[in-house]
Amino acid sequence: MPPRPVKRGTLASIAADLGISRTTVSNAYNHPDQLSPELREKILAAAAARGYSGPDPMARSLRTRRVGSFGVLLTEQLSFAFEDLASIEFLAGLAASSFGKRNSMTLVPVGPHDEDSTQTVQQAVVDGFVVYSVAADDRHLAAARARQLPIVIVDQPYDIFDLPYVGIDDRVAIQPAAQALIDAGHRRVGILTKRIHQERMDGPVTAEQIETAELHVQRARVQGAIEAFEAAGITEVPVISRHFNDHAAAVDAAREMLECHPEVTAILCTTDSMAFGVLDYCAAQGIDVPGQLSVTGFDGVELAHVRGLTTVNQPNRRKGAMVGKILEELVDAYVNDHAPADPTPRVVIPTTFTPGQTVAAPRNSALA
Numbered sequence: 001m002p003p004r005p006v007k008r009g010t011l012a013s014i015a016a017d018l019g020i021s022r023t024t025v026s027n028a029y030n031h032p033d034q035l036s037p038e039l040r041e042k043i044l045a046a047a048a049a050r051g052y053s054g055p056d057p058m059a060r061s062l063r064t065r066r067v068g069s070f071g072v073l074l075t076e077q078l079s080f081a082f083e084d085l086a087s088i089e090f091l092a093g094l095a096a097s098s099f100g101k102r103n104s105m106t107l108v109p110v111g112p113h114d115e116d117s118t119q120t121v122q123q124a125v126v127d128g129f130v131v132y133s134v135a136a137d138d139r140h141l142a143a144a145r146a147r148q149l150p151i152v153i154v155d156q157p158y159d160i161f162d163l164p165y166v167g168i169d170d171r172v173a174i175q176p177a178a179q180a181l182i183d184a185g186h187r188r189v190g191i192l193t194k195r196i197h198q199e200r201m202d203g204p205v206t207a208e209q210i211e212t213a214e215l216h217v218q219r220a221r222v223q224g225a226i227e228a229f230e231a232a233g234i235t236e237v238p239v240i241s242r243h244f245n246d247h248a249a250a251v252d253a254a255r256e257m258l259e260c261h262p263e264v265t266a267i268l269c270t271t272d273s274m275a276f277g278v279l280d281y282c283a284a285q286g287i288d289v290p291g292q293l294s295v296t297g298f299d300g301v302e303l304a305h306v307r308g309l310t311t312v313n314q315p316n317r318r319k320g321a322m323v324g325k326i327l328e329e330l331v332d333a334y335v336n337d338h339a340p341a342d343p344t345p346r347v348v349i350p351t352t353f354t355p356g357q358t359v360a361a362p363r364n365s366a367l368a
Helices: 011-018 022-030 037-049 057-064 085-097 118-123 139-146 175-183 207-211 216-231 247-260 272-285 302-306 316-335
Strands: 069-074 104-109 128-132 151-154 165-167 189-194 239-242 266-269 294-299 310-313 346-348 352-354
Touching: 011 022, 011 037, 022 037, 069 085, 069 139, 069 316, 085 104, 085 128, 085 272, 085 302, 085 316, 104 118, 118 139, 128 139, 128 316, 139 151, 151 316, 165 316, 175 216, 175 266, 175 294, 175 310, 175 352, 189 216, 189 247, 189 272, 207 216, 216 239, 239 247, 247 266, 247 272, 266 272, 272 294, 272 302
Parallel strands: 069 104, 069 128, 128 151, 151 165, 165 346, 189 239, 189 266, 266 294, 294 310
Antiparallel strands: 310 352
16 A cells, blocks of 8 residues: 655644744745754755745735735837847846845736737736836836836836836937037938837838827937937938837848938937947948948947947946836835835936947048
8 A cells, every 4th residue: 555645734734843933934934044054954854854845925925015026017029128238238237136135027028009918017916017118108007007006117208207217318318429420520310210109110200200209218319319410500310210129120220221311421320229230231231330331329238339339328237226226115115004215216317428430430521
């Protein structure tokens, strides 16, 4: 006759077997520093023999009112978080801010055109939300707000003042890149931008479309660059947009700009990813950068510096760390029913500019 299986243990049964309190058993898992190494090893050995792996995390979260995870709301496909270099750096900073605090991250990807995607936000098991660059009227932001959990907005929307915000001044930040092209002598310049409207728009962008754009980050960068160009007397600046910020879209945007506007001697890009597309298109077509075409980017990701790209540096890791610090403080106040020191902080982080090696005088100064 086979031996009867050992009944699976519980926190209470392990405590009873060893003649200790349930709190002591719990501390072996949650607060090991409060026990001697010998006692903790004894508890873990007894638990392993009874098939007990530790306190139920769901029960713990009900007791403490804390799940131990921040939800990062991305209105993109999940792969975006692992492919977009600026997003990777931001998430790395956010993750670093959670080190030693027993917090994890839950990525909450929601498609911009998926009608059921708000349920993903409604059902996310998190302590609070990081809302990463969405429009002010985005329904996923509304769904997150309806949860009445702590929220920190990153980058956009910047004009919601009852929620904490961390970002940069995009309109001002882009201007050193534009000025570098102006100072080099360029007068025929094009701009490549990722999406500025929620609805898909691939191709030329009019002044009116820029003015009415819902996504203010790209809108502000385009407007800031145009403002600098106009101050230098450059009034005809073609703008081309791509809805997605992936490499294929960036290469295709470069193709469209140079085929439709062969007169341009420089392309200002509102992301480094766009600039990489221009560099790779030029390499494939035998166009020398910066000898025949100057290029600037925006973000300052590590690969931009490796490739010598002239770019604006925004401190993505620092931004992520700041967001994590603010959200941790808000969640702590929320679960402990006390008012945070500052419920709606607004942090605008300064940017810097790296000249790089992708800007030079126009290929034909007489036509510049």
